[in-house]
Structures are given as C-alpha cells and as structure tokens.
Amino acid sequence: MTWEPERLDDQAQLSAGDPGAMLPAVASAAAQVRTAHRNAGESGVARLAQEGRPRAIVVAGMGAAALAGDILAVLCGYGAPLPVVTVRSGRLPGWVGATDLVMAVSSSGRTAETLSVATEAARRGSSLLAVTAPDSPLHAIATQASALFVPVEPTGPSRANLWGLAVPLVAAADALGLIKAGPDLFEDVAKGLEEMAHRCRPTSESFVNPGKALAMELAESVPVLWGATSLTAIAAHRLALQLHENAKYPAMWGALPEAGHNQLAVVEGPLAERDIFADTAARTVRLVLLRESDERPLELLGIAHDRGVPVTELVAEGAHPLERLATLIELGDYASVYLALGYGVDPTPVAAITELQARISQ
Template identity: 45%
Template sequence: MEFNDLLLDDAQAIEAADAGGMLLATATAGAQVRSASTQLPDVAALPARGEVRSVVICGMGGSGVAGEVLKAVSGPTSPVPVVAHRGYTLPAWVGALDLVIVVSCSGSTEEALALHGEAVRRGCPSAVVASEGSPLALAGIAAGGLVVPVNPGGRQPRANLWALTVPVLQIGAAVGLCSVNADVWERLADLVDAEAMACGPMVSVPENPAKQLAYSLAGTLPLVWGCTPLMAVAALRFQAQCAENADYPVIPGELPEVNHNQVVMFDGAMAAIAPDDIFADRAERAMSLSVVLLRDDAEHDQVMRRARYSRDMAEQRGIGVHELRGAGDDPLERFAQLTARLDMASIYLAVGFGVDPSEIGPITELKERIGS
C-alpha cells in the first residue's frame, strides 16, 4: 500500500480518513490529566506503607500501559518489587501479602476479570481502575477493595492513557512505591496540550513534528529504542499505537538490551547499504529499516555511549535515524510530551496509508470467535 503524503496537509482529507475522531480523542490527554489528578482515590482501603511484599499491576492492551508506567517510575525508589503483568493467571508466588491492581478501561476485559477474581480468591488486597458500573468495578466493590471509577468519555482505551495512568500512579504513591509531586500534573497537562496544538491537523508538515515523523517512517520497519525504562514504555506504546491505529509494524526495544540482539539487523536483509535515490518512487522502494531513539536526561552514562555509537553505526549503513527527546523537568513530563507526539504520528501514519485509525477489525473478530 502506498503512503500518500499529500493527505497530511489536507485538513478535509484528514477529517474524512479519521472518521472515528481518533485525533480529537488523543488531543484530550491534557484534560484527562487535569480531571484525574483532582479526583484523588480514597486510599483508606489500601494497605498502609510497608505492609505489602510486592505490587502487581494487571491490564491488557492500552489499559496495561498504566502498569508499565508505574513500574518504570517506581523502579529507582520502590522498596518492594513492582510487576506489570498480563494474561489470565497470576504468578504462583502472589498471595495475601501482595497488592494487586487491575486496570481495564472498559471494565469488561476477560483477562482483567479473571485476574481480579483470582486475586480475591487468594486473599490479596486489591484495587481496581475501571469504568464506573462495569463488571470489574462491581467486582471490586463486592470484594471490598479500592475502586477508582473512570469515565472513558466515549474514547477507546488507547486514547485514555492518562485517565488510567494518573490514578494508578496515585495508588502507587499512596503505598510508597514512588513520589509524584502535585505540581507535576499541571505542568504535564500543559505540555501535552501544547504538543497537541503543535501536531494538530491544521499545522503543515514542515512545522508539524508528528507529521514529519510519520512521513519519515512510512515504508520502513522502525526499530524504536527507549534509552531509559520509561522511554522503553514509550517505545512499547508506540508499537501498539502503530499496530492499532495504522495497521503498521514497529519493533520496540530498550537500550542496552537491543545492543545484544536487534542491532545485528543493521547488517540484515532490510539494511539500507546505499542512500535512497531522492527521485525514486516511494511505492517501488523495498522496505528498509529505520531507527528511532527515544532519549532522556536520566540515561545511564553507558547507555548514552551506546545510543551514540548505535546511531553512528546505523547512519554509516544508510539507515535513517530519528532522535527524539521530550520536554520538561520531570521524567514523567518528558514521557508524556514525547508520547503525545508519537500518538499523533501513529494517526498520521494511518491517514497517509488510507487506514481508519479507529477501526480494530481483527480484535473485534477475535472477541466474537472466542465468545461464540
């Protein structure tokens, strides 16, 4: 399928392609932060600090990203292990000393319901973040645990990142996993609002970093590498966003791990040994690799060196490299600002390929087959 870059500067074409309003839904990130951060959960139902052996955050798809964020944010300071878990069953070691947080935007995800039920049977203290009145929220109330109601606002789970992540981080802070200053939320909201404006559909490609990224990645297989644990979450989310919004493949990873495996692809069948002919027809080019480095001020010194040498090696082989950094004083702010740009880029990738970013046909088909 050919990528039509002319569509990126055609506001009417963008509106027609994005019939489900994914751009508009994605642009509500700042409002989600402000709303969720002012609705503090009643943490009285949670174990006191020092009373849990570990925290296990369960969620699937877009809802599962909240757990990955808490794990990454808590990593440097948490006195207990923090595990982001996906699937139908809890690890065998999880028991009454472990807090289980279950996140589901819809509140009806079968894996989330199964994991919450298992946590209750094992006597685990639990917390639920889910749509108000949903099966998961009602199960959480029946179990006597903390329930944080979420209003999806008609948006799909992947467009509700901050409506889900803010309460999960608040729960994490309440049990002593991390510290999130109250003033971070307003700065974070301002950053993602500004990014939504800078990457909006009316902003032309030369001034729009999200459109530029979509254009550059189209027709390539992007290796998206995070240079800190939190930036690795951004890479993982971008992979999921490109899959769901644009039906497009991305390979995520984290430095230094990717330097022990993925980097070998620089010499593989998809490596670009010679620079592209700028006059060549994009549709006739074979797909080649590209590299996206998600950088951050909090990188380990050795990771900084690895990122620099990885970039040099890729460029020497004719592989396009894109180095992105988020803005903000706090790592969470930088993650939010960069994620906002990547989310918008995934939608413009969909627009250029003529894909409706709201359609998730294979997921719906799978649910129907499983439920039949």
C-alpha cells in the same frame, strides 16, 4: 493503500479520514490527567496507606492498561522498597497472596484476562484496586470484594485513554509513599501534554508539526524503535503498539542496551539495503531512537550511519520523569494517527482484534 503525504495538510481529508475522532481523542490527554487525578482523590486512594505498605504490587491489564503498570514501575524505580510487576495474561502469579496489592486495570471493565486475575486476587484475599468503567464486570468484582474503585471516563478506544488508566496508579503509589506525585506534578504533566497537542494540531502544517514530521519519516519504512533508558523504552513500546493499532503498520521495539546485542543486526540485513535508482521508495529499516537529553549511544548510532541506515532521534522533554514520558508518548500517538491518515487508513477500528476478543469471550 499508498502513502500520500499531501493528505496531512488537507483539513477536509483529515476530517473525512478520521470518522472515529481519533485525533481529538489523542488531544484529550491533558484532560485525562486532570480528570483521573481528581477521580483518584475522590475515590479514596489515600486509604491504601491505612493498610500499610504491601509486600508487592501487581498490575493486571492488557494493552494500554498493562503499559500503565510499566509506567508505575519505572517511576518507582530500582530503589523501590517493593517489586512492581505487570501481568499481561489471565493468570495471577502463584506467589501473590493476602499481603500483596493487585491493581486491576481495564478501560472497558470487560477484558477477559483482567477479570480472571481480579477474581483470583479477591479469592486469595489480596488487596484490590480496580481502575475501570463504572457499572462494568470489573467494577462488580471490586464491589463484591469491598475493594477500592476508581472510575474511568473513556475517551475513544481504550488505547486512547492511557492517562486515565495510569494516573490513578501513580496517585496510589504516592499515597503509599513510594513516589512523590502531588497535584502540582499532575498539573505540570497536563500542561506539557497541552503544549505537545498544540504543536501537533491538525491545522499545523507538516514542516512545523512534529507529529506529522515523524509520520513522514516513518512512512515507507520498517520502524525499529529503541528506548535508550527504561523510561524511554516505555515510549518506544507505546509507539509500536500505536503504529500497530492506529496505522495497522508493522514495527518492532526494544530497550537498550539489550537491543544492541541482537536487534542491531537488522542494519545489515535485506531490509536495510537501498536501491538509489529505484523509481519508488523501498520499505527499508529506519531506526528510531527515543532518548533522554543526556543519553546518546554514539557507538550504536555510528554503526547505523556507517551502513546508510536512517536514524530518527526523539528527545524527551520536561523536568520530571513523568512529564518527559508523557510528552514523548503524546508525540508518538499523534504520529501514529497521522501515519494512518497519510495512507488513507481509518485509525479507529481494529477489526481483527475485535474478532479475536469475540472468539475469546465465547
């Protein structure tokens, strides 16, 4: 597979290369926010407040579902009156009990690890909130436990439905008084996502399309993605996951300042070397810094620039943290799909992952 950037502005090639309609799925983010917020309200997440504030919140999920838990945790912040923990495995922590709230999140409702955690939560008498597909195994567990259930309306693969999974958790935190997230916020988030989708639309040419431009910078490189804050670290993590699954492309991610204490060493390793006389582009390190407008680690950037390592800076846009995170994630989602299409890779199927899941379920 070779990188051919001209594919990105050829509408026929974009359409033919995306038979699973991943680009339209990415463009559905704003609709996901509005639908998920409505579903959360109609499902009665406000009733969580009737049981009083839990001792802790545990979010169980894998992939995008787990990232929804990270989003909830960063919005609650360090000053939250209770811990928000994301579990990315099939085991519920031993300390979780009847005074805790477990949020089991799965777009398909069939994720083996999440089903295991939800079953254990019900057995221990924990409060349970299931965010999942109707008539799925996870929905059945919630029904049997008389737990709250918020339906998910999937748009493409699970990874393309992040906001359908995250918004109900944010709405639940609002009901519990942990954050303020009213209808106006979700509408602002949806509008920000619509604006980013418009800027990144397939018919917008590469020189004015931020999604295509980012894909072109990432191509033929080894991306090292760093979040400068706890908020933008989630976007860095998300971009790495999307590059893996959509583009089948390797990437590493980290959070500053910790990443500066170990990952920074890659700027002087073998993959940071460049041959200016080479006939073809070398696959070398590119740092991608995802940051807030007022957060720019000059010392770190100086070290990279001094060694000739290229740096891409992505700045979060929006007034509220959720707005900034959403638009940054949307940009990365588009870039991952355009990177796949530029290489002639179908962004939708993930054959190796599907095979692994089949083997686990046997």
